[in-house]
Amino acid sequence: MKQNSLEMLLDMGWTFFKSFIKWTLIIWFFIFALGAYLAEASETDPAVKMSKSEICHATDSSYYKRTKNFTAYETLEDCLEAGGRLPKNYTVKKES
Numbered sequence: 001m002k003q004n005s006l007e008m009l010l011d012m013g014w015t016f017f018k019s020f021i022k023w024t025l026i027i028w029f030f031i032f033a034l035g036a037y038l039a040e041a042s043e044t045d046p047a048v049k050m051s052k053s054e055i056c057h058a059t060d061s062s063y064y065k066r067t068k069n070f071t072a073y074e075t076l077e078d079c080l081e082a083g084g085r086l087p088k089n090y091t092v093k094k095e096s
Contacts, residue, residue, distance in 0.1 A: 045059070045064075046070075046072030046073065046074070047059060047073065047074055047075060047076075048072070048073040048074070048075060048076050048078070048079045049064060049067045049070035049071070049072060049073075050070055050071045050072075050073060050079045050082065050084040051063075051067050051069065051070050052069050052070070054083060054084045054085060055084060055085060055086070055087050056073070056076055056079035056080055056084035056085065056086060056087075057070075057087065058076050058092075058093075060093055061087055061090060062087075063087060076092065
């Protein structure tokens with residue numbers, strides 16, 4: 001009887017330990033995933049992106065969010081002066 005109780009106690013402890021480890025790993029995974037998501041979200045996008053094909057995309061350009069390989073500029077004028085051009089069918093929005 002004593003041996004059986006000891007085995008049950010050890011089995012319960014082992015089950016608890018495995019469950020504890022599993023949930024600890026799951027929680028840490030979500031903490032790191034959330035941290036990576038927040039770090040990416042906190043990066044600020046530049047005002048103007050010059051693509052590798054030297055097209056200047058302001059934030060209101062239809063290709064702005066799709067432009068991944070770019071050089072950042074503070075203004076559209078800076079981008080144009082650096083040799084970039086405006087996208088076709090793009091009109092500059094006047095700030096009021």
